[in-house]
Amino acid sequence: MTKTNRSVERSMDILETVSDLGVCTLGFLAQQTALPKPTVLRICKTLVDRRWLSQSKNDKRYRIGPRFPRMETTPGLIDALVESGSTAIVELSAATGLGVDLAASIGEGRLEIVDTTRQFALHGIFPDCVGYRPSPFRSALGCVFLAALDTETRVRCTARLAATLTGSDRAAAMEFPRKVDDIRTKGFAVREKGYWGRAVDYGGVPTAISVAVRSGDKTVGAISLVWLAEQYETGTIVEKYLHRLQKTAQVIGAQLAAEHPQLLLPSM
Amino acid sequence: MTKTNRSVERSMDILETVSDLGVCTLGFLAQQTALPKPTVLRICKTLVDRRWLSQSKNDKRYRIGPRFPRMETTPGLIDALVESGSTAIVELSAATGLGVDLAASIGEGRLEIVDTTRQFALHGIFPDCVGYRPSPFRSALGCVFLAALDTETRVRCTARLAATLTGSDRAAAMEFPRKVDDIRTKGFAVREKGYWGRAVDYGGVPTAISVAVRSGDKTVGAISLVWLAEQYETGTIVEKYLHRLQKTAQVIGAQLAAEHPQLLLPSM
């Protein structure tokens, strides 16, 4: 049987304690987890270095930090979106001959691909993309989704994401505000040069154009037309199929509103 | 300088990758983190055992699991509640001679204490409670807050919390549905016998009665009157001060609605 890692278990004990009980002192954590204080100190220092925990300056108490990964899925949205959208994306895919991805909001301005019509044999691109979370600022899906949010929400999400992301994702976050107006007027987004997600795994380099899916006054997700970069120019696809893509997004949004009105209500 | 723990760093690398990119294979994780596959396998197995990651049966791909700690704070609510409520709780505390705690919703049916009037010299109880997250089902604050939510939200939060919590918190979660009606008709809650949070650190055993803070049609938090158990009977305090406690909760809710109406709007 595969072994497990004791240090990782201990770090989870500590994080669960802080997450459950809120702010904690070192001694209290040592007592709760039944670990010696030096061990807790070292693990907490590791977590603080990465901002998974943060420490107030005066007292040294620990609390959950700004870089701790956050998940805020509206419960049921993913299932509802798949239910309302799967036939529409299949029809769009058949009509265009291209792959179609459907992505749902998972909170904080992030998306997760929840359904796709991609087939390697038909489209020549990596098909196993369900569950994948496209980059918020570099992918077509991410950009068009953020651009479709109301200004206040977008600013908040952009700020939080910029604080969390690193490397070229962070750089893209800084550039993003300058791109928003362009995306909004054009009504669609394309992926940033140099960003391919994990499509390099196999298959050719994919290109995509994406539009947001809005339901009521809420932005609930986004859909993409995806094709092999070497086969078609982006301009050609936009000219031929953008209107149909936008139409499909509207249909999905309307159907979601009709079938699952409770998802669009306030939650608190 | 204090050392750090390499295994913990590696586990954070893995969790951040899965959180950022979504579903990942073992090999992909090994490549992203630049770690050997057996190392990634052992760490992932540790995380899967605790449900911080989960694995689909057919393909062995990893995704964030159901027990990964979730944080869903409405941004700004804590600050707004402190701003709208701090003078009101000071007045209540002065009028009653008891400690008063103010707690804010942090999502998923959880609360965090955001302000308090407790002073050890005056009330004889542990004063450093700000940041503390009372038990959802065992504390007075937690129970009254959950009971005040609309039925649908309460059922969803109860289910999710029951899946996450362990030990006596879990047992209390199973009992909770039977207590809801009683709390709603009485209009306040008391803590479960045997639950004292961390008050045992020092000071005497505290007792508390709590009421929910509602603003518009949303339940945004809760407030408590807290005293030393050996000094007064619960019945006495209820008789003398419950009405005043409820009045304070109403005042805070109304003030929050007046000063921060945007917090009560839908967010997506």
Added chain:
DNA sequence: AGACTACGTTTCACCAGGTGGAACGAAAAT
């Protein structure tokens, strides 16, 4: 069919990395 590749997993000798009891100085409570 056979060759090949890529996957997740097991093994095991090695030793770096993590460990924790003891001791420390500082701060707070008594």
Added chain:
DNA sequence: ATTTTCGTTCCACCTGGTGAAACGTAGTCT
């Protein structure tokens, strides 16, 4: 002034984590 509790440092010990190599299997190419 005394005691307690806090977070932190030290360091000898040795276990728990490591990772190259090998394995079985599943799927893909020729």
